Amino acid sequence: MIDAVVTGNSLPALAAALDLAELGLRVRVVDRGDAVRALDGPALDGDGALRDLMAHLAAPIAEGDDVDVQVAPLLVPPAPVWLKDARGGWTRQPLPAVSGVPAVPLAHEALAVLGSGAAFRAYLDRIAPLLTIGKTRRLGALVDKRLGPRVRERLVEPFAIERFGVGAADVDAAVAAPGLNEAMSRSGALTGGVLAETDRDVARETAVVPTGGWDALDVALRRRLRAYDVDFTDAPPAAVERSATGWRVRDDAGTVTEARALVVDVGRSAAAVPPALDAETAEALRDVLQMMRVRTRARVRVIAPDDAPEDAVRLLRCVTVPGEARVGAQASETWAVRLERQESGHWVAMLAGPAATPDTDHTAAPVSVAALARVLEAAAVREAPGAEWMVLQVSAEVPTLEDRARERSAAAAFAEDHAGALLVVGRRVHEDSLAAAVQSAREGSVPLRRHLTGIAD
Structure with a gap:
């Protein structure tokens, strides 16, 4: 024995x-x-x-x-992510930020992504009083109240969908950004709370290999x-x-x-x-x-985006496409598409689908390659010739x-x-x-x- x-x-x-x-x-x-x-x-x-x-x-x-020394840990800090801006181009994510929430709404990158009107609306957070200190549970509602819906839509939503498979309105702030509500209460503004939590957020987002x-x-x-x-x-x-x-x-x-x-x-x-x-x-x-939510994640080599800035390594956007006709599928689905430039110079696309409800059949067939190709098309990305898809149905991170x-x-x-x-x-x-x-x-x-x-x- x-x-x-x-x-x-x-x-x-x-x-x-x-x-x-x-x-x-x-x-x-x-x-x-x-x-x-x-x-x-x-x-x-x-x-x-x-x-x-x-x-x-x-x-x-x-x-x-x-x-x-070959197995000693090598720390990899989070790299800048580029997002679609107000003019349809790519702009580096405004930093410092926590879960996409910016600390400086009037920074150059924030102005480019949000537009001047939405950026100034977000700046008013610095002078608006806190009427409910640390009481707003959902991240989406918190950002809407303090910074305005445009900040949620352009800066926060892509990261919420990529990480959780649901929108920021369905994500608890305490899960997406532990300590942010409390830091906001101490500083008197959401942007101040973001600034105070930046170092902790970078530590959480630091990877290792x-x-x-x-x-x-x-x-x-x-x-x-x-x-x-x-x-x-x-x-x-x-x-x-x-x-x-x-x-x-x-x-x-x-x-x-x-x-x-x-x-x-x-x-x-x-x-x-x-x-x-x-x-x-x-x-x-x-x-x-x-009882655990699942979602589809996929990876495929793609042709370099025509409009990608030369110094961009990671691009992130969300696209909404029709859902497949299968059990548990929604009429339309929002996917996160992250494009990464490899050391070899090649680009890969990593697709993250919507999180299914816990009662979804976990043994159902995964999303078809044809449906994944439609997601890429919606993101204005083309597969590389002969590319092979890696498709997995995996656990989804819990949003609440x-x-x-x-x-x-x-x-x-x-x-x-x-x-x-x-x-x-x-x-x-x-x-x-x-x-x-x-x-x-x-x-x-x-x-x-x-x-x-x-x-x-």
Whole structure:
């Protein structure tokens, strides 16, 4: 018998496997391909979970070993984003800003994006009294009251739609910009609150990547796991059932493994419940996942936009297109389209669709490539010849405190019901955040390993 079977090899799953193995527990990992190497570009890491893992892997195992500089964390601060301006061209986003809300409404960039009339209206925030101190819940309503609807439409909406899949009117200010309402109350103006929160917002928006890239981290993580005698198998589970001592896992080759605990890697995809999991556990997990919103994200290489400024690296705009004729689809849908120039000089488009309601069928077919092409067309962008689409249906970031509490309560109840025997990891249960998924996996491994080592019941 082994101590734990890990059903996948995403970064959160391998991090949990390492935390178990470092205590001398016997761990087996189902290796389903280069999941870590499939990561693309820097990942947001507001609380430092990814930096902590990278620093841990970079540190030498034994005295005399060298530090692995290839997996040391490399911080990537947020780069300027260009938005469509009042004349139809591109202008750099006014900075400083928090969730698109500008601190200086009369700055050159703000005047270009808003127009002089809307910019002056926003400036009146500096002298308008606060009638309801820190009481406006929704970000859209807060911006409308203090700065005017044009600021919301041109500066705030693109970031809200890209991040949450809904408009700013449906996003809590406390979720989009924690501390902004309180800072506004202290400063006496929304723009003053933005200025006070800028440093904290930059820290939240700073991303991280291993110095040698995700490939280097994958190599280092696997090397570390093998140093602790972790067993890798490429045979996926065909059936996972409860047993008197924990779990019985039978793979495609017919090999049966008895394990005391199970780490279920639900990965990133919306259709995340492993088909081999026993019916009772699968149904309970499915109920939890069904409460979480999902959305489509897609990526494709495109031809460089004709009107892109030479020094622009990131362009962002929102477009509204007719919805597909499928269950849960809306008559019209608003998509965020972010264009990024790669180091190679090529451009890629990253499309973020509207967030579906929790009762939407998460197993439904993803948005068609034809529909995605219409989104690109609406954004005045063309696919590069021979380009291949990467399309995923993933978790959507929760826009309100109420929804966040509901989702976390359901996940916590599931975890408590299966404490000591089952740990669920993956971006699917953490609003598609890699950092949050890694942090949760490592924290969740603590009570699991305490149980497996006999420290706790």
